[in-house]
Amino acid sequence: MPKLKTVAVVGATGAVGQTMLAVLEERNFPVGELRPFASERSQGKTVRFKGNEIPVRPISPGCFKGVDYALFSAGGAVSKEVAPQAVREGAIVIDNTAAFRYEPDIPLVVPEVNRHAIKKHQGLIANPNCSTIQMLVALKPLHDAARLTRIIVSTYQSVSGAGNRAIREMLDSTRAALDGKPFANEIFAHPIAFNVIPQIDVFLDNGFTKEEMKMVWETHKIMEAPEIGVTATCVRVPVRYGHSEAIYAEFERALSVEEARTLWAKAPGVKVIDDPAQKLYPLAIHAAGADATYVGRLRADLANPKALNFWCVSDNLRKGAATNAVQIAECLAEGD
Numbered sequence: 001m002p003k004l005k006t007v008a009v010v011g012a013t014g015a016v017g018q019t020m021l022a023v024l025e026e027r028n029f030p031v032g033e034l035r036p037f038a039s040e041r042s043q044g045k046t047v048r049f050k051g052n053e054i055p056v057r058p059i060s061p062g063c064f065k066g067v068d069y070a071l072f073s074a075g076g077a078v079s080k081e082v083a084p085q086a087v088r089e090g091a092i093v094i095d096n097t098a099a100f101r102y103e104p105d106i107p108l109v110v111p112e113v114n115r116h117a118i119k120k121h122q123g124l125i126a127n128p129n130c131s132t133i134q135m136l137v138a139l140k141p142l143h144d145a146a147r148l149t150r151i152i153v154s155t156y157q158s159v160s161g162a163g164n165r166a167i168r169e170m171l172d173s174t175r176a177a178l179d180g181k182p183f184a185n186e187i188f189a190h191p192i193a194f195n196v197i198p199q200i201d202v203f204l205d206n207g208f209t210k211e212e213m214k215m216v217w218e219t220h221k222i223m224e225a226p227e228i229g230v231t232a233t234c235v236r237v238p239v240r241y242g243h244s245e246a247i248y249a250e251f252e253r254a255l256s257v258e259e260a261r262t263l264w265a266k267a268p269g270v271k272v273i274d275d276p277a278q279k280l281y282p283l284a285i286h287a288a289g290a291d292a293t294y295v296g297r298l299r300a301d302l303a304n305p306k307a308l309n310f311w312c313v314s315d316n317l318r319k320g321a322a323t324n325a326v327q328i329a330e331c332l333a334e335g336d
């Protein structure tokens with residue numbers, strides 16, 4: 001019988017927080033006590049966990065005392081302010097926001113890729129960006145075999161990546177557009193209904209968005225390979241759950257399609273769906289609600305014999321956030 005843990009979920013009413021509760025329950029994580037936290041707005045609300053309705057509470061001094069693991073997904077500002085309190089009060093924080101990802105002493109972890117980094121933690125472990133996680137789960141086995149030199153990735157990211165209010169905005173604006181009614185968008189910079197928006201997060205001085213640079217910085221840190229050239233174009237599409245990515249990957253040596261397939265067949269967390277003759281390839285609607293990273297449409301490059309192209313899909317709320325965080329907690333509970 002594993003030792004029961006006290007687990008705090010900060011942002012428990014949000015898109016990621018709700019998924020964390022579901023994943024903790026599904027994976028039978030040994031939760032003895034669950035402490036769900038949200039903002040003052042959620043006073044009086046409850047969350048459902050293992051058949052019980054548990055009251056959501058606001059953050060207060062001492063609220064993390066006795067907590068083993070605190071899973072944060074309430075935005076970067078909350079993490080910056082509250083995660084140090086949680087660590088001081090004795091919890092190990094697993095943070096889903098970008099608040100601490102680029103600090104050299106804080107491990108940034110995808111268990112299938114760099115589980116060993118967990119050991120270096122000093123009370124806080126960062127969960128990477130959703131788009132980076134699925135890309136690296138797919139690329140790591142190929143990198144181990146042939147060493148990546150270059151990645152060019154275009155993402156097709158679902159609205160749930162921007163939280164519950166963004167899902168609502170897509171649904172309401174689509175209905176308004178069908179009914180010929182006006183709609184004022186608040187979450188996205190442009191209408192998301194029947195549209196594709198080539199901007200996620202803010203623009204930086206180099207012309208890339210912060211979301212695009214996250215894929216560069218995080219790939220270098222997680223793979224411990226700053227020499228890999230990464231170019232990302234991140235795009236929001238009117239999909240509810242699941243990010244899709246078109247990936248071009250270049251290696252030090254030629255890697256055949258057959259060899260890549262063999263490597264993926266043994267790779268943890270990767271599932272190949274690739275039978276174009278049967279119109280079978282990964283789709284966001286199939287990845288939604290699942291934990292795997294799906295790959296398909298694998299092709300040798302036409303211009304470069306050392307490069308491959310493929311399509312990669314995963315549920316951003318699960319492997320891209322909640323499942324990855326719970327996997328890190330599982331590694332900690334196993335003694336990493």
Ligand SMILES: NC(=O)c1ccc[n+]([C@@H]2O[C@H](COP(=O)([O-])OP(=O)(O)OC[C@H]3O[C@@H](n4cnc5c(N)ncnc54)[C@H](OP(=O)(O)O)[C@@H]3O)[C@@H](O)[C@H]2O)c1
Nearest residue numbers: 011013014015016038039042073074075097161163164321
């Ligand atoms: N969505 C994704 O795919 C994804 C993936 C990876 C990482 N993340 C990161 O995870 C974080 C949350 O994302 P989300 O998509 O779950 O957003 P969301 O649906 O908007 O949920 C935000 C959560 O944070 C809570 N919150 C806000 N202000 C708070 C405060 N002052 N104190 C305590 N709780 C507070 C909210 O509580 P109320 O309900 O009371 O407002 C809600 O539970 C973001 O930093 C995001 O970048 C998201």
